[in-house]
Amino acid sequence: MKKLINDPAHYVDEMLDGLCAAHPSLTRDGPAGRVIRRTEGARAGKVGIVTGGGSGHLPLFTGYVGPGLVDACSIGNVFEGPTVDSCMAAIKAADGGRGVLRLYGNYGGDRMNFDMAGEFLEDDGLELSTVLGTDDIASAAPEERSKRRGVAGIVYAYKIAGARADEGASLAEVTAAAAKAVERTRTIGCALAPCQIPGAAEPSFRIAPSEMEMGIGIHGEPGIWRDTLKPADAVADEMVDRLLAERPEGSGHRVSVLVNSLGATPLEELFILYRRIAERLDKAGLAVVQPLVGPFVTSMEMAGVSLSLCFLDDKMERLLAAPASCPFWRVG
Amino acid sequence: MKKLINDPAHYVDEMLDGLCAAHPSLTRDGPAGRVIRRTEGARAGKVGIVTGGGSGHLPLFTGYVGPGLVDACSIGNVFEGPTVDSCMAAIKAADGGRGVLRLYGNYGGDRMNFDMAGEFLEDDGLELSTVLGTDDIASAAPEERSKRRGVAGIVYAYKIAGARADEGASLAEVTAAAAKAVERTRTIGCALAPCQIPGAAEPSFRIAPSEMEMGIGIHGEPGIWRDTLKPADAVADEMVDRLLAERPEGSGHRVSVLVNSLGATPLEELFILYRRIAERLDKAGLAVVQPLVGPFVTSMEMAGVSLSLCFLDDKMERLLAAPASCPFWRVG
Amino acid sequence: MNLTVTHIAAGVALAHARMKTLEQELNVADSRLGDGDTGGMLRRVLDLMAEQRMDGIDDVGVSLGILAKAAAAATGSSLGTLLATGLLTMSKRTKGRTEIPWSELAPLLEQARDAVMARGGAKLGDKTVVDALDAVSSALAGAGDQAGVRARAVAACDEALVRFRNEPCRMGRARMYADKSIGMDDPGMLAFARLTESVCRRGT
């Protein structure tokens, strides 16, 4: 596994410096510079949305800071949660006086640190709420949905909650919008080749040249099965089938689709998959709204893809289409 | 080299179907569907811009069809030029009645086919011009600049010529703007790992796990040196030095920068490189305008990066900042 | 002699030194069941802990508080955060005291264990670092001197690793691979055991 990097100890900080240098709408802030916030600052009178997590997933998390999306982000080392101090600083940076929603993936370290940060800040009278991304259907049975990992589908929660906040909604309303987006989003991923944490002697997993693994997590957490590499259409079919088997109750016939590269998988392959996925959804009587195809949530140089479906209602569809802009995604 | 594909024989067509399905602003057209054009059609009274080349480089070429950029694109098989028929069809699709600029990379197959297409169409009275991308400084000596390959820097020519055409300029003016952009743009690439043409038994080259190659082309054409993998800063320094050594005559102190992934190299590494590149340009007294960091011109799953510098004058800077929009790049 | 800041500082130095070889071992253990970062993370935590100057500090609670802050500043990973939580709890209970009798270590570790369980949500038997912490605190009950503490702590860690090796993981990332985790050491337990051994083996 080759990387164009310097000292692994500086990987995250150099990456953040480059990110902010290239994108002046983003500013490094907070303890050890591990907060990325909107350069123009929190918008007074708007509910703030803060996210955070480990590094190694660009554009996630830091890349989604922008109008109509999230206001600030605490960012940890590669695959490690953000520190409690950076979570506190990010929450403060997102605070526009109407409360702050903590919206991040369901991982132990992230949760502990955002919880602790909240315990400190609630003493100061800051109104806070939490919604955890739990879209990865491969990470727990449907009966234990709340235990699932958050993966690529979180971008739908960013977009929908971000648009709701922009409309001037209250903390409770923004929180409900985020919770609804999470509840209505399902993701499954598969990998062809691993990534390696900078400084680690070994890749995060090993997989034979002829094999793939279905259900793998964005940190290389083991999946559902490992077998011979399948044709793209077969992979697309299995992913669609698995997601449709968990179609949320009460969902209608409109759905947004995210075909996401885990890093090394090129756009060509994403479009080959998307072609089949769109056909399959059409056959299932679903109308695709605002499809997203590209690298949205990655694992550095991991090869593989994930498929997310966000089952929309009218309100979600309106919020998804509302203007938003960050360095890696623009709507409207 | 693993790929999520079906039959290699259908790679390009399935990819184009998926691309157009996901992006309704693009439409497949022409013989064998090997033209991608703007769905809304050519704009009457505007000079048309047509491009083309082999597949395997997304977002290039097809992805840059859109307002303020190119109007139509003929697309070949992986690493093969487009057929003469698709070049003719693409030129016609771009024709808004004021002539068409053929703007593509300097490769034998592409040139022969666009030339032949032109010979046929000029008989019909269509006014045509040609500008070839020749930005890859590793592909010929400065004395033979016109023999150089066109690589990632062509996106500057798309943007600048596209904006000029949008302003209502004549074919000669649009052609001059494109030629100026090419003349003022320099690129160099390096690779860490190869790609493989779908259906080929072997990767397009082999490179040891500890090595990198400087100066490689976007089809894996051999480069300048091959040696132990260097730290990111050293790679950035060498690329900057090589490009600055060829600073175009008469260029000022404003420059746009494109740090481009060849496919598998993740955003994290691009930003680590960008950080250093921006520092080095600053030290050289150059002001960076509108930096671009991401996958703009790739070689499927090749690992590596390229650096392009576009040395601006006031007019180019204005054209670069003008509104433009395609599925993978939006300005304004 | 009772436990003082000198013991703590020496323990940190020993654990820090141990990370040289332990880092990759823990990464590999974590890459089988989790995301492969336990070793790199703990190395960074101990780097920062070892940088803290304890000169002139003789309040055990203060010194533990400094270490807790360092751990929390170095990482937000599960294990690092739980380590910071445990140290912070022990710091609060020892604030103002320059000497702690060795016999008090067991109840202090019990309180740390409870705080870690409250923060992380793991239960006893889930095969996490909590079980190693629990094994040590139980084993130390009644240990009155340093030699006894050392011997019992090391033995308790070894015993816990063996006892849990053939159990499934029930918490954290490894939870999903309950079956796969049978026969493997939990990275957090393994880290705790290896570092305990390194601190206890040589004279602190």
Add this chain to the structure above:
Amino acid sequence: MNLTVTHIAAGVALAHARMKTLEQELNVADSRLGDGDTGGMLRRVLDLMAEQRMDGIDDVGVSLGILAKAAAAATGSSLGTLLATGLLTMSKRTKGRTEIPWSELAPLLEQARDAVMARGGAKLGDKTVVDALDAVSSALAGAGDQAGVRARAVAACDEALVRFRNEPCRMGRARMYADKSIGMDDPGMLAFARLTESVCRRGT
């Protein structure tokens, strides 16, 4: 007997069959000096050529025109486009005739060679497919029957490969690696030689 559409159709079938094993050999040759697609590209060209139905066609020029169109429709690569150019040239010169004396093959190939040079810009000696084409057209001068044409064409190709092997490439992608290309066959020449051999070896 003179050259007829039957010979042409049989030649296409033989060349097409040869691509099964030749495809990867040419890809590898092109990956050393170019972009690795010569084999896959020619296979696709010959697939489409072989699909063309020649039943009921006896005009040599028409049949060559059909093949030229097929080549141009299958690819826009350098070699494929030059092949289409050469075939189109020969098609134009033979339009309206059902039989071509073998002795006319040499001047026809010369005209094809000139058209290919005009389209691609290569000169003689640049170590491209043009040199193989030139070698064959020169060797055929004076050959009056099919057996002679066959033997001379195969020998000329072999000779050209050997003659150019230790020369540097001066055209196309390989131009940049002039030094590297010494000792290697140019993929286009190699393709031309292998296919000529497959067409000439067995009875057409």
